[in-house]
Amino acid sequence: MNPLYGVRPVLPQALPTGPRPASGPGFSDTLRALVETAASTDAQAGARIDRFATGAPGELHETAISVTKAEIAFRLLMSVRNRLLESYREVMRMGM
Amino acid sequence: MDFFTAMEVIASGLSAQRTRMNLVSENLANAQTTQTPEGGPYRRKDPIFQSAPLAVPFDEVLAGSAADAVQTVEVTGVVEDTDPPRLVHDPGHPHADANGYVAMPNVHVVEETVNLLMAARAYEAGVTALGSVKAMAERAISIGS
Numbered sequence: 620m621n622p623l624y625g626v627r628p629v630l631p632q633a634l635p636t637g638p639r640p641a642s643g644p645g646f647s648d649t650l651r652a653l654v655e656t657a658a659s660t661d662a663q664a665g666a667r668i669d670r671f672a673t674g675a676p677g678e679l680h681e682t683a684i685s686v687t688k689a690e691i692a693f694r695l696l697m698s699v700r701n702r703l704l705e706s707y708r709e710v711m712r713m714g715m
Numbered sequence: 716m717d718f719f720t721a722m723e724v725i726a727s728g729l730s731a732q733r734t735r736m737n738l739v740s741e742n743l744a745n746a747q748t749t750q751t752p753e754g755g756p757y758r759r760k761d762p763i764f765q766s767a768p769l770a771v772p773f774d775e776v777l778a779g780s781a782a783d784a785v786q787t788v789e790v791t792g793v794v795e796d797t798d799p800p801r802l803v804h805d806p807g808h809p810h811a812d813a814n815g816y817v818a819m820p821n822v823h824v825v826e827e828t829v830n831l832l833m834a835a836r837a838y839e840a841g842v843t844a845l846g847s848v849k850a851m852a853e854r855a856i857s858i859g860s
Binding site: 678680681684687688691694695698701702 | 718719722725726729730733842845849852853856857859860
């Protein structure tokens with residue numbers, strides 16, 4: 620007698636074979652948008668620093684605020700990137 | 716509407732206070748000026764502030780999310796104080812009138828010093844608010860880590 624007679628799969632074993640769901644905006648798009656935001660705020664900050672350093676008329680606090688914006692955008696990007704790498708490593712460690 | 720919005724609003728406030736500081740400096744510098752290109756003594760100047768809605772991207776207007784648009788401040792003009800000039804008896808002064816009176820600017824140095832302090836404190840308040848916004852943004856980024 621088969622000792623595993625009473626054991627039945629609890630779920631149907633067939634893997635879904637239909638077409639994969641259409642790829643909407645994926646994570647890479649989000650990441651790309653973040654990178655673009657960080658790059659553009661950084662470019663703005665750089666331009667303002669240049670203008671200030673060359674003595675062009677302008678507000679000093681605008682320069683400082685641009686730098687702060689660039690810093691925040693970059694931190695957000697790094698935070699998302701770190702989170703992504705963390706989850707990737709988590710998946711890699713997953714026992715099969 | 717994000718953290719950057721708050722920064723834009725604060726930046727407009729800082730600009731307004733810096734304009735005010737410039738005018739106070741001008742008033743103090745010209746506290747003894749008895750002749751101007753327009754004729755007559757210098758008259759003290761005051762900035763006029765007015766609120767203006769923050770410029771929002773068009774897509775936000777379309778999405779209706781700009782309804783709660785915040786108001787920035789802008790300097791719409793500079794007015795001259797209409798107080799009469801202070802008359803000082805100084806017949807030897809080249810700008811003295813027929814009776815020997817010189818029209819001095821209507822600038823009160825003590826009043827201008829108070830304005831100076833107010834502008835400086837308002838600027839500081841803006842910078843402090845900016846620091847808080849930055850701290851909030853950084854706290855938000857560090858959520859979950």
